[in-house]
Amino acid sequence: xKRPLGLCxxxxxxxxxxxxxxxxxxxxxxxxxxxxxxxxxxxxxxASVTIDGRQIPYTATAGTLLLYNKKHxxxxxxxxxxxxxDGVNDANRPITFAYNGxxxxxxxxxxxxxxxxxxxVWPAPGDIKAEQPPYRLENNQYSILKSTDLVFVDAVGTxxxxxxxxxxxxxxxxxxxxxxxxxxxIERYVAKFGRWNSPKFLLGxxxxxxxxxxxxxxxxxxxxxxxxxxxCSTVLDFPTINFSAGNDLPYILYLPSYAxxxxxxxxxxxxxxxxxQFIEQVKQFARGPYLDALFAGTALPTAQKQKxxxxxxxxxxxxxxxxxxxxxxxxLPVFQRRVMGSTGPMTGRYDGRFTTPExxxxxxxxxxxxxxxxxxxxxxAITAAFDNYVSQVLHYKSGRIYDQLSFTVxxxxxxxxxxPVGLGYSPAARDVAPALARAMDNDPGMxxxxxxxxxxxxxxxxxxxxxxxxxxxxxxxxxxxxxxFYPVGHMLYxxxxxxxxxxxxxxQFIAMATASAAGH
Numbered sequence: 001x002k003r004p005l006g007l008c009x010x011x012x013x014x015x016x017x018x019x020x021x022x023x024x025x026x027x028x029x030x031x032x033x034x035x036x037x038x039x040x041x042x043x044x045x046x047a048s049v050t051i052d053g054r055q056i057p058y059t060a061t062a063g064t065l066l067l068y069n070k071k072h073x074x075x076x077x078x079x080x081x082x083x084x085x086d087g088v089n090d091a092n093r094p095i096t097f098a099y100n101g102x103x104x105x106x107x108x109x110x111x112x113x114x115x116x117x118x119x120x121v122w123p124a125p126g127d128i129k130a131e132q133p134p135y136r137l138e139n140n141q142y143s144i145l146k147s148t149d150l151v152f153v154d155a156v157g158t159x160x161x162x163x164x165x166x167x168x169x170x171x172x173x174x175x176x177x178x179x180x181x182x183x184x185x186i187e188r189y190v191a192k193f194g195r196w197n198s199p200k201f202l203l204g205x206x207x208x209x210x211x212x213x214x215x216x217x218x219x220x221x222x223x224x225x226x227x228x229x230x231x232c233s234t235v236l237d238f239p240t241i242n243f244s245a246g247n248d249l250p251y252i253l254y255l256p257s258y259a260x261x262x263x264x265x266x267x268x269x270x271x272x273x274x275x276x277q278f279i280e281q282v283k284q285f286a287r288g289p290y291l292d293a294l295f296a297g298t299a300l301p302t303a304q305k306q307k308x309x310x311x312x313x314x315x316x317x318x319x320x321x322x323x324x325x326x327x328x329x330x331x332l333p334v335f336q337r338r339v340m341g342s343t344g345p346m347t348g349r350y351d352g353r354f355t356t357p358e359x360x361x362x363x364x365x366x367x368x369x370x371x372x373x374x375x376x377x378x379x380x381a382i383t384a385a386f387d388n389y390v391s392q393v394l395h396y397k398s399g400r401i402y403d404q405l406s407f408t409v410x411x412x413x414x415x416x417x418x419x420p421v422g423l424g425y426s427p428a429a430r431d432v433a434p435a436l437a438r439a440m441d442n443d444p445g446m447x448x449x450x451x452x453x454x455x456x457x458x459x460x461x462x463x464x465x466x467x468x469x470x471x472x473x474x475x476x477x478x479x480x481x482x483x484x485f486y487p488v489g490h491m492l493y494x495x496x497x498x499x500x501x502x503x504x505x506x507x508q509f510i511a512m513a514t515a516s517a518a519g520h
Contacts, residue, residue: 114493
């Protein structure tokens, strides 16, 4: 029997409609199972270090603490190494939480690099043999363990710290998320080990100083007041170091660092005898005639432009012709490749004292995979020495690879930040200095120490001074800010000649910040 076409069509539509309807609806995201959650664990060892002739016995604890969400579900396992002096009253002894930056760097550099009780013997500039294994750790007579207990913390996604349970990258990879994660770790640590009443300090290097600004504000908001914040190679306002079209600020703020590196490599004729005095002269020129010239733009008269270029050549050894060709604006990569001459090696970004030859010197950039002079010199040493130290000396065993530098964390980083002060916000500005200013305002006894290297071309010292001077601190808080400068690059502890000054200055800072609080 032949059925009417209309009925067949109606039946087809009747039965097909639910399937077609379902096909056009968004499919719900599959529920992800939580990641495995490891138990917190610790490996405890005992040792001693001799500092200034005094033997200091200490306990080294390599372990993990879990972080939780609001439902008390585990989200991350954070690895740390703590050094605490034996035989003292923990409740009154200062404690410092230390870390590196990146974002995406672990804390090994600030640990065995120069602040912990064991120190890596770093290769000196040009010492190629010392860049090869085996590497040596020695008693660190310049460790700041003399002044404070130390807790070195690996950011989530670096070292042995990792996302677990219900954690996601969005909970940790970003200005705000990172600050909250570190705040929770610190609060958990002081609760677990009974350090609530200890004088508390933060020590950050590079992006760790950025973290310091956000974290200090978070901690103060949580009622965890700080005695001091220690900045090493500071960056708070990222436009001060980013060369981009229409932004003349980095050219001005980098000039004193250019001059310092040219001075170090004996490229200046005559070469000034006193580096700090020479730097002051360059800073005056940078904030005066050079700033005016860049501000004028194309309206700058030719004769004045020529005069500025001549002065720039005297300060940097870069020829007048190149300064004129660059419209008085030489970016950092160009300076690194030209300061040693047109056929010379390239200087380091993290430490301008180091140099490395170029495979293709005529390319506009050094080429893919070029690690940089300073990184080339120290990467192998820190990798081998730290992994061996953790497993063989601290007896912390892990089946995971210690991730010293995570490009995944850096790639996924959320750079959005809403300053806690001001009339509005500009996420693109990437300036966390207002967070530090707010923390200092809410915790007016907090002292802040800025340590910078003259030969650091990753976070130039003049940019740090500029940023601090534009934080809008009230007059009553400006005496809480302290500046120190050293003859070294980004990693302040790499130059053994700078270590005694660094230890002495940090030690005096901790003593001052602790004593001022005790005098209430």
